[in-house]
Amino acid sequence: MTHAVNFEQRKQALAEDLTVQLSSAADEKTKQWFDNYLKGAIEYRGVKTPIATQLVISWQRENDLSQYSTEEQLALCKALVQSRFAEDKFAGIIYLQKFLRKTLSWPQLVSFSADLFELGYFFDWSTTDWFCVRVLDPTIIQHGLAAAEAIAEWRSAQNLWQKRASIVSFRRATQDTQYHSLIEQVIKELVVDDQRFIQTGIGWVLADMSKPYPQEAETLFRKYLSQLSREVIDRHTKHLDAHQELKRLKRSPQLTPSTSLSN
Known part of the structure; x- marks a missing residue:
């Protein structure tokens, strides 16, 4: 005592x-x-x-x-x-x-990190992203899918910034195809949220994916085009050959939330 x-x-x-x-x-x-x-x-x-x-x-x-x-x-x-x-x-x-970071087990680190979000200590995109890039992203790379899946579960969090972290923490993981299926699962659940910082979190990660895996990234941009914001399409598809086409399609009056562009 x-x-x-x-x-x-x-x-x-x-x-x-x-x-x-x-x-x-x-x-x-x-x-x-x-x-x-x-x-x-x-x-x-x-x-x-x-x-x-x-x-x-x-x-x-x-x-x-x-x-x-x-x-x-x-x-x-x-x-x-x-x-x-x-x-x-x-x-x-x-x-x-x-x-x-390197001495903690990943469950310890994920639990501690979740507490920081739930206590409201992160309340802007800058410090949230700093934390993701410097702590959570390397944790996924070090510990693999088990840690990745635990962080991905935050996609259903009530806290906006913890929810954003559920996708932004996958920036470097986009370079490894073993994470691509999980990244799409997170995107699928987040993209229905039109909150700007959720949308731009998705865009940032897809932009990173588009450098080593342009076809995979383009497929996801097309698949969720109707639900992604115009800002995301304009800013985060720049590394793709289809950049101008995606911008044009996003502005199409025929594009509705039910439109499928995955083919």
Whole structure:
């Protein structure tokens, strides 16, 4: 009990130490750039990613954080990710990526990640996608279909950002055909949702698939054309020879939700 109380106090002090360093490293020009790019979706201090990464690495080393249990280090990550500032969230993600991801079992990691979403700690596309690319995507690649299927189950989540993560986490997995059937299952269930950040998540992953597997990606774009947004077709089919045709078909007055273009 005494150890738990002492760690809770130490956790707060450690997290505050890093956030103070992040705040000191901020500059107004960087803040303005992020604020303009994200259009106020999340508050930025104004710290560039390489600087934030180096601060996290130094913080881990100087405080000998490896002395703490895995559960305590995860609690540190959570303390950072729950901040309203993007860079604090990034710091927690960087720590998880660099010092914990490879040592955790995939069920531990997926469960911890689900908690972060369910607690509302991710509430914009930028930090959600950062988390997917740096933590969840590599977890799928490392652990295979079992981890992939667990993350894919989030397609039925109530939380918008967890739902987006169920598809965005498959970016690199698009390069491996063993995941293509699962990716289509996720798309099939998500595409009925016209929410922009669900649609663009699908588009991003199909765009990645279109580079190594253009025919497979084109087939999926055609199959779900009536349900995909015009923004997705315009922006995410650019690597396909059929780009202009798909744009034209999407604008066709004959295209309805029941139209089949899979042949």
